[in-house]
Amino acid sequence: MINTEMKLRLVEEAFLARESSYAPYSRFKVGAAILTTDGRIFRGANIENASYGATICAERTAAVKAVSEGAEAFVAIAVVGAEENANLEALDLAYPCGICRQVLREFLPTSGEMIILVATSPTAFFETTLHALLPHSFGPEDLDYLME
């Protein structure tokens, strides 16, 4: 899969992405960084809207950037989220929301596993998998009958 050095790189990229967050309403700034199976890294930040429902999460921002640039699957994603003035050295875990878990599910690599890194500082993270966060999920193969 990916080594510790790459995981820390992704976390670093997520922190950099968070700096571009547009969160004037919640003041909860989130950054994400996705490593694609073709070896590229895409950053994303949460982008809020005065019409709250039009808000998009950092994870989905990174995902749509990656896919719209030709990526087909994701190896890993790092996420960092916290209120605007949080102490970045000691963050609470901010997991991807349900909608983002489903969007990430669409781009599972053929290995069937995607690593999720939830940062608690620029050098520390909790590691889990998409499968652990979204068990018994619905995905593209459930619609394979349409291809017959």
Ligand SMILES: [Zn+2]
């Ligand atoms: Zn989300």
